[in-house]
Amino acid sequence: METFFAQLANGASTGALYGLLALALVFIFRATDVVNFAQGEMAMFSTYLGWSISRPLSLSWIPFLGVDRHLNLLTWRPEVFGLPLYLGSENDGLTRLGYLVVLVVTVAIAFVMGALIERLLIRPSEGKNLLNAVIVTLGIFAFLNSLANFRYGPVPQTYPAPFRGDAVDFGLFKMSQHSLFALVVAAVLMIAVYVFFQRTKLGLGVRAAALNPSASQLMGINTGRMLTLGWALAAAIGCVAGMLIAPALSGISPNLMFGILLYGFAAAVLGGLDSALGAVVGGIAVGVGQSMVVQYVGSQWSDIIAFGLIIAILMVRPTGLFGAPAVKKV
Amino acid sequence: MHQTAHYRDGVERFVPSPSEAVLLAALVLFCWKLYGGTENDAVAGLSSVVVVVVAWVVGVSLRAALNDMRWWLLLGFLVALIVPWLGANTFQVGVMSQVCVFALLIFGLNVVTGYTGQISLGHGALVGISAYIIAILSSNYGWNVFAAMTVGISVTTAFGFVLGIPALRLAGPYLAIATLAAALIFPPLLKLDTFEDYTGGIQGLHETRLSPPGPIESFLKEHAPSDAYQNDFQRRKFAEESYLYYISLAAGVVGLVTLWNLGRSRFGRAFVAVRDSEVAATSMGINVPLYKVTAFGISALYAGFAGAAFFLVIAFVAPESFDLVNLSINPLAYLVIGGLATTGGPVVGAFGYMWVPRVINKIATVSGDFDKLQGAMTGLLLIVVMTRLPQGVWGGVRRVNALSWQRLAGDSWAWAFQRSPLFWAGLALAAVVVVLIAQFIGTVWAVFALALLIVAPHDVWSGAGDVLRRLNPGWKRNASIQADVT
């Protein structure tokens, strides 16, 4: 029984990572109808940007600031009148405020990156064959992967995580703080995405723009802006995913997402490409399924059964577990 | 985006947009950075300008010359026949054989994705099944290779029908991922302990390559070009590679002709009807499920032939050979680049599939700095082709085909003269700024920025034009062309 729960917890932790990336895939599919093969690499690249801003920052090139030493955002301990402005510090000097700053800046960069990618690369192929946009995302995939390899080198680098203390003991199983954090973030993002699409006017506009651009324009929706927003937000979600995946998988490397992306796709499709809930549930289902196959069937069968099951489930439910049934277009 | 102007005669004409001008500038800059040594900067920069200008002129002339496609087909076939004597070495002949192999695979993808509109990412597994069955039968059981091929291709076709079953229920991305899952299951299956005795597990299976029958061998050896093939080993290789090349070529040509016929047959029209609207197709009396599964079956037939040819040419199968990117995703990408639902597109795609990585590798290894940027260059190429030529290379060729040389040349000149001196000054200034930025931010970011510039949509540049127009109200935008638009 202990083994079962240990595998359950372990599968859920890995699955949360799949779910996070799947969430970004679902977001972009819902907002733009594009299956984005570059999602993983966009996440990887923005995570690398986060890595580079979390390194000691040389400020000596700003003469008037009078700073001629390195500033490390992660260990930055600002104080006002002796009162610490930072949240608790951790073993290797990381402060959570520093982490938060890095996170916010990185997500902002990813947001801009996503917007620019849509404007400059995806826009020209819009309104054509849907495969065109998919091939463009494949191009972005190759481009970003190679650029990261060129800029940062192929060797993995350690990545900061906000919670890295002892594992939390639930009695039946133990889970590392980081895994719990990832699960919580996945759940929060899932709810946020759901609320965005179902409860906000902007989300409704984004959905409408993806469904029928010209009718949306007649409703006063700037469809181009909606598509840009869709890519930007998906990139931001992907960036959060990347920043949680990197420390969970012992560091960041240009090939960080090779494995995750495929399982992320599987998770998104399993849950239904248009369902935020489906993405996270699908991710956890894939993760737990793999763990269970390893435990009770045999590890050689892990991929075979995982992907075989996905085909089988799709045959029964063609739009995934939580996806809306397809409307046949005449 | 191209600025395409519609003239009164209804012909769509190609007018280079400002972003294309920037593309040229970017190319010059890129070549300059690429070849840039300390002493030869000026020479290298100048020569790259010359190269770009020559390429531009050649391109304009080619458009005109490509007017009649039949001549090109005939010429192409004749050239294909003498490829072994054109190549400088056996390696190049071998690559041309593989062009035929992967053309077969891409033909198959074209049937299922191009004509019928069902995205399949599982074709790598089909090629693998075919190649593996042939390998197992011929090396483990000592079958005759051609007998093994018959079995391999038949079984693969059957598997194709099975792979088509999800297409009955699934659509779009769901089908893509389901077929992708099928491709992902294949390599771990090969490695299972249960099958290891047959499949050779991770070590894979070798096969001695097919050598030409005696008379053919001696003929080929005798007629090998003597300057390239001096010793006996090289001549033997020449005979072997040429023999395999002709077999692959024959398969490829048969594939091409059948694809061409298929495209115009009742089947082909039914496939297209299914792709365009299933409801409409049903109402026309087309049995949609039957045709969908048949499309997968036919496509698997091609993939089976590709697997057989793959086995002959590579003579080695291992689980790692059938990875997702190389045999499932890349062929699809190059199919779209070549041109979906056309006959010529897959041929262009197959050439691209084999030669683009080699050419890019050549460019990348000119300077040690760039060897890791091969992927970036490939990615950039995909993006540029897809955004500039949405119908693929073949679609682009078709489109410019109708235009005459004089008009095109005239347009280009007219375009150049319509720009004000201010425009050219601005362009020069922009080039200088880009160079300065490149110096300041370093190569990676320069490449990144250039990539963005190259694929930037037209209105980014016309936006810059708008700003200039504000400053210079007398300057009319494309005055004469606008007036022509009806």
Add this chain to the structure above:
Amino acid sequence: MSRDRKPWYRTPWMAALFLAAFALPVLAVACGDDDDNTTTPTKAATTSAATTATGSATGSASASASATTDAKAQIDTIKGDTTGVTDKEVKIGSYVAKTGPASIYDDIEKGWNIYFDEVNKKGGIAGRQIKFIVDDDGYNPVNTVNVVKKLVEQDQVFTLFNGLGTPGGNAVLPYLKDAKVPSLFIASGDAKWGDQGSTIIGLQPDYVTEGTTLGKYMAQNYKGKKYGILFQNDDFGKEGRDGLKKGVGGALTLVDEETYEANAPDINAQATKLINAGAEVLGVFATPTQFAGALKYVKAQGKSVVWFSSAVTASSSTAKLAEGAMDGVFSAGYLPDPSDPDPIVQKVVQFFKDHGVANPNSFHLYSYMAAEHLERLLTVVGKNLNRESLIYALDNVAFQGDWKSTLLRQPSIVTKSDHKVIEYEWIQKWDEKAGKFQYPIGDIINSETTKR
């Protein structure tokens, strides 16, 4: 026509977007430049490390000259295939993975390029400049076939050197034998490279030897305990597993063996299964990221288990990724780690630092060792370089036990009947506090004693 609509690029939010786009590269350039791994050539002056390295190699060669005078004299008389060789230059080809999942090994190629640049600057070997033609195969055997055919048929290289990986090596094996092109010091630990004749040889100790070494140590020190094996589902993992089982014999009870695919994000489920099944000792044949992940995971679960890992994961960079969880882990090894304070090792590390490598890693040390082997061989052959004299020198002169690579413990030995170059492994243990490996623990094990 009125064109007074306000386009998107002139809206404030788009302006902000573009501003940010320009700020982004500047920001990224400003940060994180201090210690990345890019190898920008600094054109530093020639270093003492290279001088000593080449010096010692030639020195030991001349010292042993008397023992092999006959054989040495023989080399100059052999006639043979001189493809790729001129008086001024020798072309050497290699297939490596600059892209794809195995691109992590790219530093190896970078390393021997640096080494031979230095050799070339000093006049090359026997008056010939060493010219490398290196092609990327992305670790896909189909590509390897194409790349090797290109190197042999188009570039006409003299020999292949240090080609990466088993699948690729397998794919081109019959072709290279048929074409009679040597493929020297293949960068793969598959046991098969020991019995492919003289023209095709591996370099590092094979994975079976590695497994056996680990297994023997386990048998001596953990007798009667339960153990499990966790391995990558490829040649590396499977041979390691076979060796480990052989080394253990019946001394420990095998609980279970688990495998994983190379693209798996983590191997925690497998580790959990083995440990919960009662394994007290774990033998792991995995790649660094997955191994480090498993170490962290098991530590966080509060389980204690004795780890034994392959030399592939035995490096200070893996320890860094494991964030402290690698303390006390045993591994096999035959090459020191850059963290080793040994002055000889530090000299080599300094050599790479002087040539623009900010953080030399274990791949750089490996490349240095591989390059020394090639240099030794070419030096021994001398003026009369052709494929036959090369193979003759390889079998009879160059590695007769009188020459040792700077970084290795034992001389490399190659004879007509023995084509395994490095044949020993030691057991080492990572000491987190000291930040280095303790080694050798116990005896250095020779594969002569572990031959299949």
Add this chain to the structure above:
Amino acid sequence: MAPMLEVRSVRAAYGPVVALREISIRVPERSIVTLLGANGAGKSTTLRVISGLMRPAAGAVIFDGLPIGGRPADWVVRQRIAHVPEGRQIFATLTVEENLRLGAYTRDDRAGIQDDMTRVFAYFPRLKERRRQVAGTLSGGEQQMLAMGRALMTRPRLLLLDEPSLGLAPLIVKDIFRIIQAVNEEDGVTILLVEQDARVALSVASYGYVLETGRVAVHATAAELKANETVRRSYLGY
């Protein structure tokens, strides 16, 4: 008095196919004006040019003294011009209520939106019954009502209606035209109506334009058009 909407010598083309050669139309405030003509005469294209779905190649469109020709559709909507396009173009996978909320996308006044929603439901009680239903499952008539209701949610001053009667049963057509008239009279919305069924159109309109191959062939008051020999023969069928 200057008309509310003026279309001045507009030309437009789909690629090489010329759709509008020379169109000039004036729509006075609070009136119902109809565009008549055969298929391909350029009626829908005229509406598309006005609402910004299509850019004119030449000419001008003036709304309340403001040039709107060539502006993007989402901007034109904000000037309170609503367009019920050909084929209704409702969002099939969204619910009826979400469709209506999208109609009010440009507005921020919660109370006003709620008011208008009530008003739309008053016009079309059927929609109220089905407010939680997915729009794709509605019948043709209900979809037309939804499309009109959605347009009314923008609180338009000018409503462009493209073939509201297409494919509907006569009873429902009658119902819809009753509502069109009500919208015009009670809410003071100016209406530009494109219709194939000239008899119905002229029964509500005060002025009409007859288009032929991208040109205005005849324009006159509804009464005059009804009396016109050619118009009667070609479009009214008696």
